Amino acid sequence: MKKLFFRLSGGDSYSHDVSSFIGVKFFSSGSACIAQFLFNSDDDTEIYNYNFPIEVRKELEFMREVQDNLSFSKKDSIVIFDDVDNYCVSGYAVLSGTLSRVIIPSPVILNGNLDLTDGDTDYDVTAGDITAVASLFSDNDVVFGGSIIDSSTQAPAAVSTGSSVMTVDGKDSVGKVTFTSAAGVDTDVVTVTYGTASENTRVPVVTPIGIDVTFTGYDNNGFTVRVGSTGVDVGGAFTYITQDYA
Numbered sequence: 001m002k003k004l005f006f007r008l009s010g011g012d013s014y015s016h017d018v019s020s021f022i023g024v025k026f027f028s029s030g031s032a033c034i035a036q037f038l039f040n041s042d043d044d045t046e047i048y049n050y051n052f053p054i055e056v057r058k059e060l061e062f063m064r065e066v067q068d069n070l071s072f073s074k075k076d077s078i079v080i081f082d083d084v085d086n087y088c089v090s091g092y093a094v095l096s097g098t099l100s101r102v103i104i105p106s107p108v109i110l111n112g113n114l115d116l117t118d119g120d121t122d123y124d125v126t127a128g129d130i131t132a133v134a135s136l137f138s139d140n141d142v143v144f145g146g147s148i149i150d151s152s153t154q155a156p157a158a159v160s161t162g163s164s165v166m167t168v169d170g171k172d173s174v175g176k177v178t179f180t181s182a183a184g185v186d187t188d189v190v191t192v193t194y195g196t197a198s199e200n201t202r203v204p205v206v207t208p209i210g211i212d213v214t215f216t217g218y219d220n221n222g223f224t225v226r227v228g229s230t231g232v233d234v235g236g237a238f239t240y241i242t243q244d245y246a
Contacts, residue, residue, distance in 0.1 A: 001019060002070065002073075002077070003015040003017055003076065005078065006050050006079075006080055007082040007084050008099050008100075009083035020039045021037075024063065029053075032056065033055065035052060036050070038050075046105055048102075050080070052093060053097035054093050065089060081093065081099045083098065155195050156193060157193050162189075162227075163185065164179055164185060164190070166180060172194045172195055174239070175192075175239070175240055176240075177238055177240070179236045182234070184231055184232030186231055187226065190213070191222055191224050192222050198220040198244050202220050203218065203245065204241065205240065205241045206225060206240045209238055213232065213238055
C-alpha cells in the first residue's frame with residue numbers, strides 16, 4: 001500500500017496510506033490557491049487536513065501531476081509536499097509557501113445516532129438546506145429539527161365547512177383522513193390542523209384514495225382540501241405526508 005508523505009517546516013513528518021485518502025479540495029485565500037489534502041484516521045474519529053499554496057488556476061494541471069505519480073511511480077512513499085527541502089510532487093506548487101496541518105474531530109454516526117461524547121460537541125450537521133441538529137443536551141442526546149416531524153403533542157384534527165365529518169389516524173408527519181358519519185359534499189373545504197404547529201416551512205403531500213378532493217393550500221398549522229362535484233361517500237379517504245424545511 002503506497003503512503004503519501006508530508007513534512008512541515010519544523011521537521012515533523014507525517015505519512016498516510018492511500019486507502020485513507022479522502023480527496024483534494026481547492027479554495028482561494030487572498031491571491032493564492034490552496035490545495036487541501038484530507039485523510040481519514042484509522043478509527044474514523046479524526047480527519048487530517050494538509051494545506052499548501054499552488055499556482056492560481058492550475059488546479060487541473062496540479063492534480064494530473066499528483067495522479068501520474070500515484071499511478072506510475074514504483075516508490076512505496078510519494079512525497080506530496082516537503083517544507084524543509086522545498087519539494088513538491090507537482091511543479092505547480094508554490095514552494096515558498098507554508099504547509100499546515102490541522103486535525104478535525106469527526107462525529108461518529110452509529111445506529112442512526114450522533115455520538116458526541118468524545119471531544120467537541122460543536123457540530124452543525126446539515127443536509128442541503130435542512131439543518132438536522134437543532135440542539136444538544138448535557139447527556140448528548142440530539143434533537144433533530146428541519147426534518148420529518150414524527151410525533152405531536154396531540155393528534156391532528158380535521159373539520160369541514162359543510163356537514164361532512166372526518167377522523168384522522170396518524171401524526172403530523174403522516175396520516176389518513178377518513179370521511180365517517182357524513183359524506184363530503186361539493187365545495188366543502190376540509191381543514192386538517194396539526195397537533196403541533198411548525199416553526200419552519202411545513203410542506204404536505206396529499207394523495208386522494210379514489211375520491212374527488214383537491215389540495216388547495218397549506219401553512220405551518222395545517223392544510224386544506226376541497227371536495228369536488230362528485231362528492232365523497234362515507235368511508236372515502238385521503239392520505240398525507242409532511243416535511244419541515246428550515
